[in-house]
Amino acid sequence: MVRNNRYTNLDTTKREQQEVYDHLLYCVKTESPAKTLDRFKNLFIRGTGYQDNRIRTALEKIIDADSAELEFSLFFNRCCHIAINRWQMQPNLRYEIIELVILIERALPPGGAYSRTSRKLRKLIKDFQNSEYFVKIQRLARLIEGSLEPEQRRTRIEIVSNSVGDLIQRYPYLHQHCLVTEGSTDEFQQTVQTIQLGIQSNYELNLSQYITYRVRVAKLVKQYKAANQTKIPKKLINKVENPTSLSDRELNKALRHYMGKVEQDYTYHDLSQNFLNYTSQVKTYKNFKVDLYDYIISGLDSRYGERHLNHKLADYLQGTLVDFDHRQVDEFLTMRTYCQVFKFLVVDAKGNFNHEQYLNLVNHLGEVKTIGLLLKLVLLCGKVKPYLEKRFSILFAHYEAVDEDRASWLVKSLENLQVAFSIHFGEADFSLIQII
Secondary structure, eight states: OOOOHHHHTTTTTHHHHHHHHHHHHHHHHHSOHHHHHHHHIIIIIIOOOOSOHHHHHHHHHHHHSTTHHHHHHHHHHHHHHHHHHHHTTSGGGTHHHHHHHHHHHTOOOGGGOSSHHHHHHHHHHHHHHTSHHHHHHHHHHHHHHHHSOGGGOSSOOOSSTTBGGGGGGGOGGGHHHHHOOTTOOHHHHHHHHHHHHHHHHHHHHHHHHHHHHHHHHHHHHHHHHHTTOOOOOGGGOOOOOOSSSSOHHHHHHHHHHHHSEEETTEEHHHHHHHHHHHHTTOOSHHHHHHHHHHHHHTTSOHHHIIIIIHHHHHHHHHTTTGGGTTSOOOHHHHHHHHHHHHHHHTOOBTTBOOOHHHHHHHHHHHHHHHHHHHHHHHTTOGGGHHHHHHHHHHHHHHTTTSBGGGGHHHHHHHHHHHHHHHHHHSSSOOGGGGGO
16 A cells, blocks of 8 residues: 655655754854854745855755655744743843744745745744644743743733733643643753742742732731720831732632631641541442542532533533442542543533533632642642643633733633642641631
């Protein structure tokens, strides 16, 4: 059987690709970022005027290959990451990543090129602009931009002004899922993790300081009321700003909910421990699913549950991994089940973007209690936390270009998830909130 030439020629340009990689790596190591950006502009964006004939010829072979439409985006992504991986390791050079993104965003349309190869190159760059590879590089650029002081910003990276995508720096639990892609080196992944940990640490510190400030204000108010005084001297209070985009009232509600008693005299942590203790004696996976159903719906408004959730959830769990119903429960089964429930409650995948159940939860329960419902599952097994983060990264990617105001339910969900994760998985102590 004769195979399609388009697929049989996939490996014919590997040597030329490696030539370009080695060349760019040498340039990035030995030249200034400005010179490297100029090379990207002439070699890939303009497609003319590149001085090194050997590299220009290698790129032409890559462009003219039958496999170009299949391979070019991955190839160019790796070219970009050669520069990105070098620059992101040096904080004073990270802005050059933003300049690279702007350069690609402003690439000329194919129609204006003189030669067939240049037209094809511009078409391939246009395809790259619409790829997931470039979306992730744009997110990194916006993350870097968000970490800069306003006076340090030379240009603004944005898809839509005030879009959900502009908020990526606020949610470190999304970073690994939204920034790391095929071709990302270990060094790049480590850098993303370093940025992620730094943002999370600063957030927890700011939140802790804000809670301490609120506690201090509450105590002063109580003291002055007892003395029949209504005005507190401003010099006694150094105001600390709310580190979230929630209102003070919304944040207070979230903190109390995720730390306080939510069902009778039990906190979320208490409930999870009670469930784990109880189900440790369960004999079969089928019985475990029945108990898990009871655990999930406990504490929910019965009218909402009976109308919108209970039957669907019961049917879903009953149909989950039915081949294992009579097996003994183990960590593999429980983790798989929690992950399946996250798919049901939040969103399945990019290819099956059905999130009506999540919208229904938010509409009826509000963002605070909806995140609390998901938190109940994460507290049963911390290993599934990345899987829940992945569900929200799918929502984030889908609404990335949408104005914040048009997706306020998502922004509030992301903010509440950040609060809940910080309380239960962070390093800071937020117990002072109970005094307010």
